[in-house]
Amino acid sequence: MPAIIVDLTWDAPLRLLGGLHALVLSGRASWDDLDAALEQDRLPDLAARPIQTNEVRRSWALLPCFLELARRAGSDTLDLIELGPSAGFNLLWDRYLYTYDAGLWGVPDALLELDGEERTPVPAELLELTPQVRRRVGVDLDPVDVTTDEGALRLRSFVWPGQEGRLERLDEAIEAVRREPPKLLRGDLVELLPKLLAERDPEVLTVVFQTAVLGYLPDERWSRVLASLADAGRDGSLAFVWTARPAEDVHGYWGLWLQLWPGNGPELVAHADFHGAWLEWLA
Numbered sequence: 247m248p249a250i251i252v253d254l255t256w257d258a259p260l261r262l263l264g265g266l267h268a269l270v271l272s273g274r275a276s277w278d279d280l281d282a283a284l285e286q287d288r289l290p291d292l293a294a295r296p297i298q299t300n301e302v303r304r305s306w307a308l309l310p311c312f313l314e315l316a317r318r319a320g321s322d323t324l325d326l327i328e329l330g331p332s333a334g335f336n337l338l339w340d341r342y343l344y345t346y347d348a349g350l351w352g353v354p355d356a357l358l359e360l361d362g363e364e365r366t367p368v369p370a371e372l373l374e375l376t377p378q379v380r381r382r383v384g385v386d387l388d389p390v391d392v393t394t395d396e397g398a399l400r401l402r403s404f405v406w407p408g409q410e411g412r413l414e415r416l417d418e419a420i421e422a423v424r425r426e427p428p429k430l431l432r433g434d435l436v437e438l439l440p441k442l443l444a445e446r447d448p449e450v451l452t453v454v455f456q457t458a459v460l461g462y463l464p465d466e467r468w469s470r471v472l473a474s475l476a477d478a479g480r481d482g483s484l485a486f487v488w489t490a491r492p493a494e495d496v497h498g499y500w501g502l503w504l505q506l507w508p509g510n511g512p513e514l515v516a517h518a519d520f521h522g523a524w525l526e527w528l529a
């Protein structure tokens with residue numbers, strides 16, 4: 247057995263599998279000859295890469311939240327700030343075509359079409375709203391540049407063999423980013439968010455959002471994010487959409503939460519599958 251040395255952190259098996267999958271996807275190895283794959287010189291470097299995923303189907307669950315905010319704020323223009331966007335697929339949510347029970351929303355000839363199971367339907371009136379995204383920016387510790395083959399391979403290697411639908415959506419999202427990449431800043435969202443908020447245009451509703459990032463932030467750092475938002479929210483024209491548990495003792499799926507300033511506190515508007523496969527609209 248060859249000696250593959252990986253740091254034995256909790257994610258070591260996933261990093262090793264991601265490294266092997268990268269070798270298979272690039273034609274350098276086969277799942278049918280694992281011994282040979284494990285001997286490959288490139289494997290230790292590939293297995294040292296932190297796990298990176300960017301699940302574009304989350305946009306299908308997020309879209310009604312953005313529309314709901316536009317409705318409540320009476321805004322037909324939005325500026326977006328995504329916290330932890332990875333490659334930025336969900337920053338491009340307005341470039342896709344969506345199917346809901348009540349109808350379609352989005353760009354008819356989009357590169358990517360998204361749908362899912364509605365456990366309670368998204369209201370038809372929401373889908374009539376068409377707010378325009380004026381600016382978009384994301385801030386990530388480790389943004390993935392999928393305009394390069396290496397960046398695309400990195401994300402593809404963490405979608406496991408057999409998950410064909412996910413891989414197909416990923417490839418379409420990569421093409422959408424390549425057509426017009428969003429601006430992604432490299433840095434710590436806790437540190438950069440106050441500056442981004444200070445620079446926002448008070449005439450336009452700024453929507454800050456995050457999916458699947460909260461788990462990376464200890465409570466104290468998450469509290470700093472909330473404090474930055476509350477500070478900036480005093481000037482109004484600000485909204486936040488985020489994924490978190492629907493309630494303290496609920497596991498297994500997400501709550502989608504909204505907050506709009508000026509206004510009331512956080513509001514749970516939906517339950518959703520972690521990858522956006524189903525949605526239960528509550529608002």
Ligand SMILES: C[S@@+](CC[C@H](N)C(=O)[O-])C[C@H]1O[C@@H](n2cnc3c(N)ncnc32)[C@H](O)[C@@H]1O
Binds near residue numbers: 304329330331388463
């Ligand atoms: C599981 S991925 C989720 C990506 C994307 N939001 C999605 O839903 O598909 C978590 C992302 O958060 C980023 N991240 C974690 N901690 C961060 C921090 N303190 N500042 C900026 N980005 C961070 C990671 O680099 C990674 O891209």
